[in-house]
Amino acid sequence: xxxxxxxxxxxxxxxxxxxxxxxxxxxxxxxxxxxxxxxxxxxxxxxxxxxxxxxxxxxxxxxxxxxxxxxxxxxxxxxxxxxxxxxxxxxxxxxxxxxxxxxxxxxxxxxxxxxxxxxxxxxxxxxxxxxxxxxxxxxxxxxxxxxxxxxxxxxxxxxxxxxxxxxxxxxxxxxxxxxxxxxxxxxxxxxxxxxxxxxxxxxxxxxxxxxxxxxxxxxxxxxxxxxxxxxxxxxxxxxxxxxxxxxxxxxxxxxxxxxxxxxxxxxxxxxxxxxxxxxxxxxxxxxxxxxxxxxxxxxxxxxxxxxxxxxxxxxxxxxxxxxxxxxxxxxxxxxxxxxxxxxxxxxxxxxxxxxxxxxxxxxxxxxxxxxxxxxxxxxxxxxxxxxxxxxxxxxxxxxxxxxxxxxxxxxxxxxxxxxxxxxxxxxxxxxxxxxxxxxxxxx
Amino acid sequence: xxxxxxxxxxxxxxxxxxxxxxxxxxxxxxxxxxxxxxxxxxxxxxxxxxxxxxxxxxxxxxxxxxxxxxxxxxxxxxxxxxxxxxxxxxxxxxxxxxxxxxxxxxxxxxxxxxxxxxxxxxxxxxxxxxxxxxxxxxxxxxxxxxxxxxxxxxxxxxxxxxxxxxxxxxxxxxxxxxxxxxxxxxxxxxxxxxxxxxxxxxxxxxxxxxxxxxxxxxxxxxxxxxxxxxxxxxxxxxxxxxxxxxxxxxxxxxxxxxxxxxxxxxxxxxxxxxxxxxxxxxxxxxxxxxxxxxxxxxxxxxxxxxxx
Numbered sequence: 155x156x157x158x159x160x161x162x163x164x165x166x167x168x169x170x171x172x173x174x175x176x177x178x179x180x181x182x183x184x185x186x187x188x189x190x191x192x193x194x195x196x197x198x199x200x201x202x203x204x205x206x207x208x209x210x211x212x213x214x215x216x217x218x219x220x221x222x223x224x225x226x227x228x229x230x231x232x233x234x235x236x237x238x239x240x241x242x243x244x245x246x247x248x249x250x251x252x253x254x255x256x257x258x259x260x261x262x263x264x265x266x267x268x269x270x271x272x273x274x275x276x277x278x279x280x281x282x283x284x285x286x287x288x289x290x291x292x293x294x295x296x297x298x299x300x301x302x303x304x305x306x307x308x309x310x311x312x313x314x315x316x317x318x319x320x321x322x323x324x325x326x327x328x329x330x331x332x333x334x335x336x337x338x339x340x341x342x343x344x345x346x347x348x349x350x351x352x353x354x355x356x357x358x359x360x361x362x363x364x365x366x367x368x369x370x371x372x373x374x375x376x377x378x379x380x381x382x383x384x385x386x387x388x389x390x391x392x393x394x395x396x397x398x399x400x401x402x403x404x405x406x407x408x409x410x411x412x413x414x415x416x417x418x419x420x421x422x423x424x425x426x427x428x429x430x431x432x433x434x435x436x437x438x439x440x441x442x443x444x445x446x447x448x449x450x451x452x453x454x455x456x457x458x459x460x461x462x463x464x465x466x467x468x469x470x471x472x473x474x475x476x477x478x479x480x481x482x483x484x485x486x487x488x489x490x491x492x493x494x495x496x497x498x499x500x501x502x503x504x505x506x507x508x509x510x511x512x513x514x515x516x517x518x519x520x521x522x523x524x525x526x527x528x529x530x531x532x533x534x535x536x537x538x539x540x541x542x543x544x545x546x547x548x549x550x551x552x553x554x555x556x557x558x559x560x561x562x563x564x565x566x567x568x569x570x571x572x573x574x575x576x577x578x579x580x581x582x583x584x585x586x587x588x589x590x591x592x593x594x595x596x597x
Numbered sequence: 598x599x600x601x602x603x604x605x606x607x608x609x610x611x612x613x614x615x616x617x618x619x620x621x622x623x624x625x626x627x628x629x630x631x632x633x634x635x636x637x638x639x640x641x642x643x644x645x646x647x648x649x650x651x652x653x654x655x656x657x658x659x660x661x662x663x664x665x666x667x668x669x670x671x672x673x674x675x676x677x678x679x680x681x682x683x684x685x686x687x688x689x690x691x692x693x694x695x696x697x698x699x700x701x702x703x704x705x706x707x708x709x710x711x712x713x714x715x716x717x718x719x720x721x722x723x724x725x726x727x728x729x730x731x732x733x734x735x736x737x738x739x740x741x742x743x744x745x746x747x748x749x750x751x752x753x754x755x756x757x758x759x760x761x762x763x764x765x766x767x768x769x770x771x772x773x774x775x776x777x778x779x780x781x782x783x784x785x786x787x788x789x790x791x792x793x794x795x796x797x798x799x800x801x802x803x804x805x806x807x808x809x810x811x812x813x814x815x816x817x818x819x820x821x822x823x824x825x826x827x828x829x830x831x832x833x834x835x836x837x838x839x840x841x842x843x844x845x846x847x848x849x850x851x852x853x854x855x856x857x858x859x860x861x862x863x864x865x866x867x868x869x870x871x872x873x874x875x876x877x878x879x880x881x882x883x884x885x886x887x888x889x890x891x892x893x894x895x896x897x898x899x900x901x902x903x904x905x
Contacts, residue, residue, distance in 0.1 A: 594674065
């Protein structure tokens, strides 16, 4: 009986290894040979030969509240040969689902929404996506902001992962009530002139803390992200070599952020925490680095803050937080149709319509001069001309190369800042620990 | 066996006797389970072992065979993993020990003759267990909030940071675990108490033993197998603690990994920002060994300590 068990066990082991070996072979093939394998099966031929009568079904996986869903129906009615299976999945679930679908090679949509942070990760696996330049995207890239297209390209600019949806140009929201109590100017132009760089930001912050007892901003981590977003190079060069220790800009941003923590001008509240929401609502801190889409978030989560916030330009330059792309995974059987759809969906005119409907900031600079954007004011922000401010900010953003492992490194450094902020850790010791951790996690 | 093979070698194979047909149909009936078990149970386990021998990222480079390197890194050069093991045990100790003791006492009290409306109490005490774990965690998340938390308000400990202090974070997570599992264990103990004969208690009462003495000298020894069961179950459950720290802190168990458990580390490595499935598979195997060893140790200690 014992022997039998042993034989059974080893058979199972062999069996599982054999299966495992098979499936890796499949994996290896799937990235390169899949389209070739599938063509003989005859799935694609009818669509390309007789595009008018054959109905093509495209699966489009999006996240909620992008404003794209309304246009989908319009496209379907204008193009009877295309049916769009439109799905909305929550932000995190959508991206995690896409990661696993791409890795497993099944359940992949024809068109996938991808946020910039995840796009950087996906760039490590170019084979999983269709190069939009092969489908004619060169003709439309001129419509979009240069830095936004650069975000979507690979290192040498020969491969385009996706077409841009909205963007998140950043400006500085500030509480006029706190600024007034601290004896500081409150008009946007005056505030922009008062705080032009991060040293001035700290000086003003010290005044605010001294006069009102309120901290200047939410957390050191937010300021660090903002400062790093203004660099031209962050953790990796275009060959994906780690620059962490040689890039003085990163260390400088780290030192500044931890110095702000030490100076006591941060509120020590993490983004999206209940304390953070409450702080926006009732003035827990004087400034907030706010991308364009943050305005809608503030209005819905912090209604009491209405009339107390205003918006000025950010110190030094602008930055970009968030924004996304529509990509076509390589597994799609109808890349041409999918591309025709997203080109239509994200065209200048439609970006303009989406902006009017939802306030998502367009990635197409040619419409920034339109009166709807230039004259766009918001009562939540004391009637400030937010459209003008964000349009100006969007043009100031510099293109940055991040690299596929950006998130891993960034998490380690942000953790270090958070430990300095919340656990009184030593900044230098945390920096060294973060570098060690990065080297371990990238191996 | 030999008879079968000889028969099948015959050129004219006749469909077997009725007994053979019965046997065959029997195997066919049970086959679905074994096919499913092989493909979804056994195969993933060994495939996981296979993956753990590779440097395997979900994105980018092709998987590269590196032998036992993942295990070597994990055991000799990964302070984060050591931290996650310490956290897991720390949370287990401050949750399971009070949890089982409180459950035992509650079960004993609820089993007394003088308690009215037993069914109501039984149901009430079981309610937390059937509540959605995510809802529980979100509620506790706001209770333990630093600036607006009810706990800080009641205790008068203003600004006590339950999330960033390592011990306090463990305590908060253990509280969630306890809230959820005390009722479950109570029900199990109550079922066990039903099996203890009344005559034992009657004899003890005649001998002059009070309720507390009866609890320690009759109830606990008689419940030994049940206690053993709950200890093993909570060892396994506690070692694979996951959702509570995930929702209370974040996917990394907080910025200083103050609440990172083994299971959370496994998940973070595979689906956080790193997508490193090879290393994650190695973590799962080390975790498996730790859980088995720990369950055995608990079983050993419990059988030695509780003797009748």
